Amino acid sequence: MTTASIRVGIDDLAFATAHNVLDLKELADHDGIDVGKFYVGIGQTQMSVAAEDEDIVTMGAAAARQILQRHGTTGIRTVLFATESGVDQSKSAGVYAHGLLGMSAHCRVVELKQACYSATAGLQFALGIVARDPSERVLVIASDIARYALDSSGEPTQGAAAVAFLVTADPSLIEIESPTGLFTDDIHDFWRPNYRSAAVVDGKYSLAAYLQSLEGAWGEYRSRGGVSFGEIDRFCYHQPFTKMAKKAHDRLVAITESPLDAAGRAAQIEDSLTYNKQVGNSYTASIYLGLLSLLENAPDDLAGERIGFFSYGSGSVSEFFTGVVQPGYRSLLRTEHDRQVLDARRPIDYAQYRALHEHVEAVRGGDFETAAQTAGPFRFLGVRDDMRRYEAREAQ
Numbered sequence: 001m002t003t004a005s006i007r008v009g010i011d012d013l014a015f016a017t018a019h020n021v022l023d024l025k026e027l028a029d030h031d032g033i034d035v036g037k038f039y040v041g042i043g044q045t046q047m048s049v050a051a052e053d054e055d056i057v058t059m060g061a062a063a064a065r066q067i068l069q070r071h072g073t074t075g076i077r078t079v080l081f082a083t084e085s086g087v088d089q090s091k092s093a094g095v096y097a098h099g100l101l102g103m104s105a106h107c108r109v110v111e112l113k114q115a116c117y118s119a120t121a122g123l124q125f126a127l128g129i130v131a132r133d134p135s136e137r138v139l140v141i142a143s144d145i146a147r148y149a150l151d152s153s154g155e156p157t158q159g160a161a162a163v164a165f166l167v168t169a170d171p172s173l174i175e176i177e178s179p180t181g182l183f184t185d186d187i188h189d190f191w192r193p194n195y196r197s198a199a200v201v202d203g204k205y206s207l208a209a210y211l212q213s214l215e216g217a218w219g220e221y222r223s224r225g226g227v228s229f230g231e232i233d234r235f236c237y238h239q240p241f242t243k244m245a246k247k248a249h250d251r252l253v254a255i256t257e258s259p260l261d262a263a264g265r266a267a268q269i270e271d272s273l274t275y276n277k278q279v280g281n282s283y284t285a286s287i288y289l290g291l292l293s294l295l296e297n298a299p300d301d302l303a304g305e306r307i308g309f310f311s312y313g314s315g316s317v318s319e320f321f322t323g324v325v326q327p328g329y330r331s332l333l334r335t336e337h338d339r340q341v342l343d344a345r346r347p348i349d350y351a352q353y354r355a356l357h358e359h360v361e362a363v364r365g366g367d368f369e370t371a372a373q374t375a376g377p378f379r380f381l382g383v384r385d386d387m388r389r390y391e392a393r394e395a396q
């Protein structure tokens, strides 16, 4: 069951996150509540918090740089940048990243938007491009800073991260199968009007909408000839918070009337939750960060195992699809590096977090310079004459 007769899929996957980290205990103490609500109730321990001089472009470029350092740029004629925290209404964040990465001018670069779903749109569009011409490789970047209002119930589900993946023929990591199942519904569970820097959300409704979409996408997946639940070994869900993946998996088990017990259900998803628990919601990147977490934290060799993916973006658009882990994939992982990136984040306290949150709103709409706070390969310098300015710390 491959796309056309050519094997297509993800050849490499890398991630980056923000410079700072807030332990959710800081937030619970500020709110005067038991931290168990965050650590256990929603399944989140920490969240990455962007410094003044980083944004979706610097994180996206930092993730993509790892892919280009290993594979070069030959054959990459398309860059798809998925985000719902875009920095410009006209210019793609991908064009900034393309410039920072020193890529060839002979490239189409666009930004894709549909809440947390659009990286999966990017994957599917990329598969089509590669199936038409297997000599092409497509770079997909998904990068987001999840931002809710201070003192709102969404606040503990913020976070920040980027992933980049290379879509090719004869992929080394995951071969993506067909068919897929789709479900779109014009609703207001979570959205962000152009004049707002933080999302508007109907929290409880968004959970119900997510689960209803799962049911809709799974139903279409099966009606189009998709494999049964029992033929899928592991699952990767969009993770606004990790408890959501557990709720979704329980729902899928119920829909499919699988006899799997609680331990069996947990084993199918738990390795995909490890990184997201520490990073928070990374919107478009979240499901692929979950995939990276699964590949890097599963103690067993997963080669040959089939993964089921459920990608959800509020508003809403969702998709269920599967992929098969390729032999030898472990040699491509950057496990030590990725763990080190998480451990190297700078811990901040509640007051520092609040100041960074307020800074975003304070500088909106005018020129400003950022303080140099980060040490990553790319910096956001600020805005001058309405133009965003970036710097690469070393030649790419």
Ligand code: HMG
Binding pocket: 034, 035, 036, 037, 038, 040, 041, 042, 084, 114, 115, 116, 117, 153, 154, 155, 156, 157, 189, 190, 201, 202, 203, 204, 206, 207, 210, 238, 239, 240, 241, 243, 244, 281, 283, 312, 313, 314
């Ligand atoms: P809330 O009202 O603050 O929390 O909102 P709650 O009262 O529902 O409690 C949460 C859980 O903690 C519950 O567990 C409590 O029982 C438990 P559950 O019943 O759900 O299993 N709890 C405790 N557990 C242990 N010890 C304790 C304790 N106290 C309570 N002491 C909500 C939670 C998620 C709604 C809120 O944070 C929110 O609005 N988040 C943002 C929206 C969101 O993430 N929605 C998810 C689905 S939509 C989606 O995924 C798309 C999205 O990523 C955006 C996009 O697509 O662009 C968001």
